[in-house]
Amino acid sequence: xxxxxxxxxxxxxxxxxxxxxxxxxxxxxxxxxxxxxxxxxxxxxxxxxxxxxxxxxxxxxxxxxxxxxxxxxxxxxxxxxxxxxxxxxxxxxxxxxxxxxxxxxxxxxxxxxxxxxxxxxxxxxxxxxxxxxxxxxxxxxxxxxxxxxxxxxxxxxxxxxxxxxxxxxxxxxxxxxxxxxxxxxxxxxxxxxxxxxxxxxxxxxxxxxxxxxxxxxxxxxxxxxxxxxxxxxxxxxxxxxxxxxxxxxxxxxxxxxxxxxxxxxxxxxxxx
Numbered sequence: 001x002x003x004x005x006x007x008x009x010x011x012x013x014x015x016x017x018x019x020x021x022x023x024x025x026x027x028x029x030x031x032x033x034x035x036x037x038x039x040x041x042x043x044x045x046x047x048x049x050x051x052x053x054x055x056x057x058x059x060x061x062x063x064x065x066x067x068x069x070x071x072x073x074x075x076x077x078x079x080x081x082x083x084x085x086x087x088x089x090x091x092x093x094x095x096x097x098x099x100x101x102x103x104x105x106x107x108x109x110x111x112x113x114x115x116x117x118x119x120x121x122x123x124x125x126x127x128x129x130x131x132x133x134x135x136x137x138x139x140x141x142x143x144x145x146x147x148x149x150x151x152x153x154x155x156x157x158x159x160x161x162x163x164x165x166x167x168x169x170x171x172x173x174x175x176x177x178x179x180x181x182x183x184x185x186x187x188x189x190x191x192x193x194x195x196x197x198x199x200x201x202x203x204x205x206x207x208x209x210x211x212x213x214x215x216x217x218x219x220x221x222x223x224x225x226x227x228x229x230x231x232x233x234x235x236x237x238x239x240x241x242x243x244x245x246x247x248x249x250x251x252x253x254x255x256x257x258x259x260x261x262x263x264x265x266x267x268x269x270x271x272x
Contacts, residue, residue, distance in 0.1 A: 060265060067264050068125065075124040075131075085123040133256040140252050141244045148242035151213050152198040154178045157188045157230040164224035164231035171233065172221060178235060187230070199240055209234060 031037055035052060038044040053059040077085075095101050105112060141148075156178065158164050167185060170176050182195030190197055202210045206227045216222060216236035224231045242248065 063265060063268060064261060067261065067268075068121075068128075071128055072121065072124040075128050077120070077123055077127065081123060081127075082120065085119050089119050089122075129253050129257050132260070133253045136256055137249050137252050138244065140256060141242075141248070144252065144255075145242050146214065147203040148201055148248065149214070150199040150201050150240040150242070151236060152196065152238040152240070153213055154182070154195045154235040154237060155188070155190045155197050155209075156182045156186045156195055156233045157190070157227070158185055159187065159230065161224065161226075161231045164233060168221070168224050168233050171235075196237065199238070201242075 032041060032043055035044065035048065038048070050059070053062055090096070090101075093104055095104055101112075101115075104110075105115065156164075156167060158167070163185070167181050171178055171181060179194035179196075182191050186195060197205075202214060204210075205213065208225060208227050209232060212222050212225060212234060213236055216234075218236055218238055221235040222233070224233050226232075
């Protein structure tokens with residue numbers, strides 16, 4: 001007698017039957033299964049944090065801040081200076097009451113301790129810059145002055161050297177004005193403003209053009225000179241010598257500070 005299995009009865013199932021496709025049981029998410037979650041839970045290891053800083057090119061910024069922390073630890077401020085720093089901060093962000101301050105903290109996801117640290121650190125950094133680089137500003141200004149001087153000049157650029165020579169003579173002989181020829185022939189953006197460029201610091205134009213401008217007198221027209229792929233005619237309209245005013249002094253101190261910091265970062269990269 002032939003016996004057939006009752007496939008409706010689970011007890012009769014044998015290994016010869018094809019396996020049923022069943023979905024894998026869902027994996028339970030944990031609170032720490034991504035770097036972001038570990039970071040937010042303050043559960044990220046130091047090795048993982050350093051690896052992420054390197055991955056996203058953020059490690060140099062952290063190194064900058066740590067270098068500064070070491071230097072600023074030795075900078076002291078008076079209570080009057082600290083009060084003044086808070087006053088400037090509150091004026092900048094229009095904080096006029098405790099409620100305004102609390103709302104600012106909420107908007108910026110910042111604690112009061114973090115705000116106080118930021119204000120004090122900014123004050124200390126300004127003092128550190130002045131103490132470390134303030135006495136070097138005058139000599140540094142003299143080194144940089146030829147690049148800080150500004151000029152207003154007329155510029156006409158063409159690709160053809162023969163055309164450039166022709167246009168130069170037409171301007172020189174008074175047959176046409178600089179602005180007329182710029183509008184008709186110039187291939188650069190200066191054509192939109194009648195050829196007048198600046199005032200620009202002499203570090204801005206092409207070095208060949210900057211060198212020529214520094215040798216001209218106001219109103220003097222220079223013969224065509226090759227600047228990269230162009231042949232340029234230039235006339236100096238006005239020369240504005242750089243002055244060591246408060247704005248320039250602050251800028252130069254910031255430049256010296258950045259040079260110092262880059263040097264420290266370079267030393268750190270060699271050591272590591």
